[in-house]
Amino acid sequence: MNPHPALFDQIRARVEREMLDLPDPDRIPLFYEPIYFINRLKGKKIRPLLTVLSGLAVGGTIERVLKPATAIELLHNFSLVHDDIMDNDDTRRGQPTVHVKWDLGTAILAGDGLLGLAYRKLLQSPGEFIERIAKLFTDAMLEICEGQALDKTYESAATISEDKYLEMIGKKTACLISLACEIGAIVGGGEEKDIQNLASFGYKIGMGFQIQDDLLDIFADEQTLGKRVGSDMAMNKKTIVSIRLKAIAPEFDFRNAGMKELREILHEEGIVTQIQLMAEKYFSEAETYLSRLNQNNYTGYLKDLAVYLLKRDK
Amino acid sequence: MNPHPALFDQIRARVEREMLDLPDPDRIPLFYEPIYFINRLKGKKIRPLLTVLSGLAVGGTIERVLKPATAIELLHNFSLVHDDIMDNDDTRRGQPTVHVKWDLGTAILAGDGLLGLAYRKLLQSPGEFIERIAKLFTDAMLEICEGQALDKTYESAATISEDKYLEMIGKKTACLISLACEIGAIVGGGEEKDIQNLASFGYKIGMGFQIQDDLLDIFADEQTLGKRVGSDMAMNKKTIVSIRLKAIAPEFDFRNAGMKELREILHEEGIVTQIQLMAEKYFSEAETYLSRLNQNNYTGYLKDLAVYLLKRDK
Numbered sequence: 001m002n003p004h005p006a007l008f009d010q011i012r013a014r015v016e017r018e019m020l021d022l023p024d025p026d027r028i029p030l031f032y033e034p035i036y037f038i039n040r041l042k043g044k045k046i047r048p049l050l051t052v053l054s055g056l057a058v059g060g061t062i063e064r065v066l067k068p069a070t071a072i073e074l075l076h077n078f079s080l081v082h083d084d085i086m087d088n089d090d091t092r093r094g095q096p097t098v099h100v101k102w103d104l105g106t107a108i109l110a111g112d113g114l115l116g117l118a119y120r121k122l123l124q125s126p127g128e129f130i131e132r133i134a135k136l137f138t139d140a141m142l143e144i145c146e147g148q149a150l151d152k153t154y155e156s157a158a159t160i161s162e163d164k165y166l167e168m169i170g171k172k173t174a175c176l177i178s179l180a181c182e183i184g185a186i187v188g189g190g191e192e193k194d195i196q197n198l199a200s201f202g203y204k205i206g207m208g209f210q211i212q213d214d215l216l217d218i219f220a221d222e223q224t225l226g227k228r229v230g231s232d233m234a235m236n237k238k239t240i241v242s243i244r245l246k247a248i249a250p251e252f253d254f255r256n257a258g259m260k261e262l263r264e265i266l267h268e269e270g271i272v273t274q275i276q277l278m279a280e281k282y283f284s285e286a287e288t289y290l291s292r293l294n295q296n297n298y299t300g301y302l303k304d305l306a307v308y309l310l311k312r313d314k
Numbered sequence: 315m316n317p318h319p320a321l322f323d324q325i326r327a328r329v330e331r332e333m334l335d336l337p338d339p340d341r342i343p344l345f346y347e348p349i350y351f352i353n354r355l356k357g358k359k360i361r362p363l364l365t366v367l368s369g370l371a372v373g374g375t376i377e378r379v380l381k382p383a384t385a386i387e388l389l390h391n392f393s394l395v396h397d398d399i400m401d402n403d404d405t406r407r408g409q410p411t412v413h414v415k416w417d418l419g420t421a422i423l424a425g426d427g428l429l430g431l432a433y434r435k436l437l438q439s440p441g442e443f444i445e446r447i448a449k450l451f452t453d454a455m456l457e458i459c460e461g462q463a464l465d466k467t468y469e470s471a472a473t474i475s476e477d478k479y480l481e482m483i484g485k486k487t488a489c490l491i492s493l494a495c496e497i498g499a500i501v502g503g504g505e506e507k508d509i510q511n512l513a514s515f516g517y518k519i520g521m522g523f524q525i526q527d528d529l530l531d532i533f534a535d536e537q538t539l540g541k542r543v544g545s546d547m548a549m550n551k552k553t554i555v556s557i558r559l560k561a562i563a564p565e566f567d568f569r570n571a572g573m574k575e576l577r578e579i580l581h582e583e584g585i586v587t588q589i590q591l592m593a594e595k596y597f598s599e600a601e602t603y604l605s606r607l608n609q610n611n612y613t614g615y616l617k618d619l620a621v622y623l624l625k626r627d628k
Binding site: 109111115138 | 343344345418419420423425429433434444448453455459460463466467
């Protein structure tokens with residue numbers, strides 16, 4: 001399902017073009033080829049879509065928000081490349097990860113380069129907003145690193161509290177999706193209360209999104225997902241699924257159980273339903289923030305995008 | 315030798331304090347402890363010294379340039395942590411490198427964090443200069459990555475031209491030292507021609523500095539240097555030493571020769587003298603740029619710092 005394909009595809013296409021606005025890769029292939037490779041992969045482009053739609057919702061134009069929207073996607077790609085190294089992931093978006101296709105050093109450098117390019121693109125935003133959005137962008141970048149550090153820390157724990165889990169995904173996932181909406185609203189010229197409402201909208205979307213992601217790690221079709229199913233479980237990641245399962249069936253050995261067995265127990269124990277309800281609650285809270293804005297076509301599209309995310313299968 | 319110890323030590327101490335202005339490490343130890351570890355190591359602090367002195371030389375105050383000076387040192391530390399992984403270096407400043415003391419993932423994250431903290435500090439500079447210096451900072455960060463990529467690329471070459479070598483060290487080393495001076499001059503409120511002269515001064519210093527570094531890799535005392543002697547040669551790095559040696563004695567197997575034998579042939583063939591002269595030429599060109607500024611105590615200190623760097627043994 002792809003709501004409003006014309007507008008969404010148009011935004012995606014413009015972001016994709018911006019992402020390939022790079023120095024000639026032949027000059028320093030070891031640096032630019034993996035960056036091209038990553039930036040060329042088709043993704044959902046949820047974050048830049050949210051930035052652009054947030055900017056439009058408060059009365060801005062695509063032109064003004066396109067650069068910061070692209071910067072957000074580049075920041076996201078930076079974190080994927082480095083996280084994939086740390087998490088030993090070998091596929092992403094149906095392709096080998098950079099450290100597998102090239103090597104470790106090249107992947108570290110490609111991630112660094114993506115971050116530098118993200119800042120370069122962000123700093124091409126309208127000048128009057130640069131100081132504010134660069135500070136927010138930097139805070140979010142550090143928060144993503146904190147989230148990844150918590151994620152790695154918790155790998156060696158038997159289980160963690162749901163509060164700790166929510167803090168972790170807030171940093172790892174929700175803060176960037178919140179930033180996407182907030183920066184769109186700022187650069188789109190929104191009023192302060194609209195900026196805050198869109199930031200909160202994004203945060204709630206991000207929380208719901210990550211909770212769903214935890215479910216998709218187990219229930220998605222591997223081909224559709226574009227990465228290995230069960231990889232969170234294999235790395236002993238603390239997901240809402242593993243935490244709920246541990247609470248209900250502490251003896252269940254999910255690292256050695258088959259996927260089929262795991263899926264069955266999660267259904268039987270009602271865990272799937274509980275988690276789906278939890279994700280829906282976040283999406284519904286997101287909508288409440290969105291409803292506080294003056295409604296227009298673009299707030300409508302933001303709502304549709306939220307619904308699309310809630311129903312996604314990858 | 316440490317010229318003007320009172321002023322220089324005062325600047326170093328203030329930068330060191332700024333570098334430890336970090337979130338509570340206990341909150342997320344896996345992320346902040348290695349960052350504390352790196353930022354606490356004593357270093358020469360050449361780059362922030364250059365930033366502060368450049369700012370003072372054009373009439374600025376320490377207060378105004380302290381944050382960007384610290385940002386430059388954090389950017390430098392970011393590149394050290396990631397480069398040490400890629401180059402398999404196990405000691406730095408007399409201590410184990412982060413990927414050795416902790417592990418690979420922690421070191422990647424620590425480098426990322428240092429870069430984020432560098433931007434955070436940079437964005438605390440006086441507001442009127444932020445857009446300009448953030449763009450320069452980002453360009454330099456990408457150029458450092460390009461330089462590292464060229465460095466890695468050339469490891470598999472038998473030799474490279476001196477032009478390629480000079481391009482590589484320009485990106486890897488000189489561009490950051492140039493940035494240090496340029497940003498100091500900008501935030502210190504310098505006139506455009508002084509900013510450009512200080513940027514060029516820094517670039518030339520940086521070139522001379524790296525050429526010396528190549529010699530120190532072979533001739534320094536390991537204890538004083540704080541890292542393994544001969545590590546460039548061991549990694550088949552293209553240094554001015556290896557290039558000159560290859561040109562004169564193509565059959566000499568420097569990877570399997572002992573350090574003593576290597577040192578002897580470099581002296582006998584006059585390569586050491588040639589390279590020292592080459593470094594001196596860059597330092598002398600640097601002085602020419604410096605002489606174009608109105609002279610004051612601080613331009614004098616910059617000159618003294620350049621002399622100190624030329625005579626350094628680590």
